[in-house]
Amino acid sequence: xxxxxxxxxxxRQANIESxxxxxxxxxxxxxxxxxxxxxxxxxxxGKRVRPLxxxxxxxxxxxxxxxxGIAAAAVELIHVYSLVHxxxxxxxxDVLRRGKPTCHIQxxxxxxxxxxxxxxxxxxxxxxxxxxxxxxxxxxxxxxxxAQAAGSRGMAGGQAxxxxxxxxxxxxPELEFMHIHKTGALIRAAVMLGAYCGASLxxxxxxxxxxxxxxxxxxxxxxDDVLDAExxxxxxxxTAGKDAENNKPTYISLLGARQARELAEGLRRDxxxxxxxxxxxxxxxxxxxxxxxxxxx
Amino acid sequence: xxxxxxxxxxxRQANIESxxxxxxxxxxxxxxxxxxxxxxxxxxxGKRVRPLxxxxxxxxxxxxxxxxGIAAAAVELIHVYSLVHxxxxxxxxDVLRRGKPTCHIQxxxxxxxxxxxxxxxxxxxxxxxxxxxxxxxxxxxxxxxxAQAAGSRGMAGGQAxxxxxxxxxxxxPELEFMHIHKTGALIRAAVMLGAYCGASLxxxxxxxxxxxxxxxxxxxxxxDDVLDAExxxxxxxxTAGKDAENNKPTYISLLGARQARELAEGLRRDxxxxxxxxxxxxxxxxxxxxxxxxxxx
Numbered sequence: 001x002x003x004x005x006x007x008x009x010x011x012r013q014a015n016i017e018s019x020x021x022x023x024x025x026x027x028x029x030x031x032x033x034x035x036x037x038x039x040x041x042x043x044x045x046g047k048r049v050r051p052l053x054x055x056x057x058x059x060x061x062x063x064x065x066x067x068x069g070i071a072a073a074a075v076e077l078i079h080v081y082s083l084v085h086x087x088x089x090x091x092x093x094d095v096l097r098r099g100k101p102t103c104h105i106q107x108x109x110x111x112x113x114x115x116x117x118x119x120x121x122x123x124x125x126x127x128x129x130x131x132x133x134x135x136x137x138x139x140x141x142x143x144x145x146x147a148q149a150a151g152s153r154g155m156a157g158g159q160a161x162x163x164x165x166x167x168x169x170x171x172x173p174e175l176e177f178m179h180i181h182k183t184g185a186l187i188r189a190a191v192m193l194g195a196y197c198g199a200s201l202x203x204x205x206x207x208x209x210x211x212x213x214x215x216x217x218x219x220x221x222x223x224d225d226v227l228d229a230e231x232x233x234x235x236x237x238x239t240a241g242k243d244a245e246n247n248k249p250t251y252i253s254l255l256g257a258r259q260a261r262e263l264a265e266g267l268r269r270d271x272x273x274x275x276x277x278x279x280x281x282x283x284x285x286x287x288x289x290x291x292x293x294x295x296x297x
Numbered sequence: 298x299x300x301x302x303x304x305x306x307x308x309r310q311a312n313i314e315s316x317x318x319x320x321x322x323x324x325x326x327x328x329x330x331x332x333x334x335x336x337x338x339x340x341x342x343g344k345r346v347r348p349l350x351x352x353x354x355x356x357x358x359x360x361x362x363x364x365x366g367i368a369a370a371a372v373e374l375i376h377v378y379s380l381v382h383x384x385x386x387x388x389x390x391d392v393l394r395r396g397k398p399t400c401h402i403q404x405x406x407x408x409x410x411x412x413x414x415x416x417x418x419x420x421x422x423x424x425x426x427x428x429x430x431x432x433x434x435x436x437x438x439x440x441x442x443x444a445q446a447a448g449s450r451g452m453a454g455g456q457a458x459x460x461x462x463x464x465x466x467x468x469x470p471e472l473e474f475m476h477i478h479k480t481g482a483l484i485r486a487a488v489m490l491g492a493y494c495g496a497s498l499x500x501x502x503x504x505x506x507x508x509x510x511x512x513x514x515x516x517x518x519x520x521d522d523v524l525d526a527e528x529x530x531x532x533x534x535x536t537a538g539k540d541a542e543n544n545k546p547t548y549i550s551l552l553g554a555r556q557a558r559e560l561a562e563g564l565r566r567d568x569x570x571x572x573x574x575x576x577x578x579x580x581x582x583x584x585x586x587x588x589x590x591x592x593x594x
Contacts, residue, residue, distance in 0.1 A: 128437045
């Protein structure tokens with residue numbers, strides 16, 4: 001089973017890499033430096049957790065791998081744009097990402113800004129110019145969901161709260177609000193977009209899948225906090241221990257490592273319960289869930 | 298005629314202001330500071346040239362003002378996001394925009410970055426969540442066009458070329474390449490999106506309208522260069538003379554003021570010729586064209 005999952009994940013990671021390779025403008029098309037930077041930021045790195053979730057959700061609804069590949073690429077482009085902007089000096093000011101110099105270090109700040117901006121546009125272009133759902137109206141709903149998840153009431157809003165929280169003592173509900181937006185919204189969109197590529201879900205199926213996605217989004221962040229506190233820079237591929245150094249509230253600073261792990265495990269159980277309605281069709285989603293919760297601990 | 302146009306423009310500017318007021322998140326919704334900054338950047342300023350073009354193009358195809366208002370708001374959000382990012386220290390480093398302190402001066406750099414990011418997401422959200430065209434497939438085409446116009450092969454790409462051109466001697470074709478991307482692409486999208494809100498255009502109508510939009514987009518930039526060179530900061534509402542100060546190539550530095558004006562006039566004639574096929578239905582587009590070319594000179 002685990003070997004099977006690893007093969008599946010590898011094959012989907014290769015698929016998403018190839019889709020991104022294809023749809024990112026070639027580095028010899030003007031403006032060359034911008035296109036080079038876009039490819040640098042996106043290609044050849046990352047665990048592609050959001051695409052894996054989209055592929056697994058697509059298996060739930062019998063979606064074609066081709067459709068999900070493009071939808072998942074759009075979600076990953078939004079994710080990478082947020083990393084590029086988040087690493088800028090006026091934000092987290094980080095120099096290392098996915099084991100390489102961050103975009104503004106490798107190029108310059110202006111190019112990194114435009115790289116993020118252009119990756120966001122490209123995400124919506126992909127969702128609009130390929131046939132990804134059985135009808136155009138569902139595809140509009142996919143775009144609406146991704147736009148909402150990315151914007152001020154989703155990911156970008158979560159980043160604003162994050163910035164504002166540096167050096168502050170947040171309560172657990174405040175920390176949860178931040179992460180539901182900053183990380184959770186896009187993970188939720190990844191799951192729902194993958195599912196939309198296939199057959200329509202019944203109402204209670206959609207509610208359960210969305211609840212699953214919400215739990216897994218939060219669990220992902222709890223695990224991230226644990227990893228940031230415990231891992232080394234080399235394992236992480238990005239600067240470790242940044243949160244503590246920046247005096248950022250985390251699940252570790254609020255709960256301690258043991259309780260944070262227990263919280264992640266509780267969210268995993270809650271997520272898996274939401275999948276029961278789907279039976280065996282949700283097996284991939286269960287595997288991706290374990291992969292997310294158990295990476296490195 | 299001119300009085301009539303001014304009334305029309307005022308009423309459409311009020312419409313777009315009201316649509317933007319409605320769809321920008323309220324400043325008392327969390328994250329409050331980000332939402333406040335988004336409203337600060339977007340509301341109560343600007344000539345709304347792109348929305349006026351969208352409304353005029355909508356009249357060509359009998360589109361409802363309500364639909365065009367939302368499509369035009371999406372285009373304006375993309376425009377404003379680009380201004381907010383363009384004013385950042387790592388780009389043009391400007392302190393004054395539309396007669397007010399720029400977003401990063403009024404708030405801070407991180408908020409200005411997230412404001413631009415969130416405005417871009419909101420633009421696509423608006424296009425996806427409202428019924429704007431007779432069928433969902435056309436609406437997907439609207440989203441595709443706006444995304445392409447905004448991205449690395451449109452506006453953001455033009456800005457990359459612009460940054461790269463500081464202090465360089467560009468040829469006229471190179472300058473044109475830059476402006477067709479930086480300003481032209483979004484103006485073209487504004488015209489086409491307005492038209493898509495109404496009845497379908499015939500093939501040669503679509504080609505002519507697109508050519509009109511291309512000419513007017515370039516003419517707009519030529520006029521902007523003339524204004525930047527000749528106007529004062531007070532009239533302009535943004536820092537005047539920045540181009541010369543930054544040693545940026547412009548139509549003025551390449552052609553001189555007189556030839557630049559002649560170029561704008563030539564583009565106006567070319568644009569108007571493309572409208573002949575539409576007869577009286579294109580009257581508003583002709584008026585907006587005159588408004589764009591003749592503002593302040």
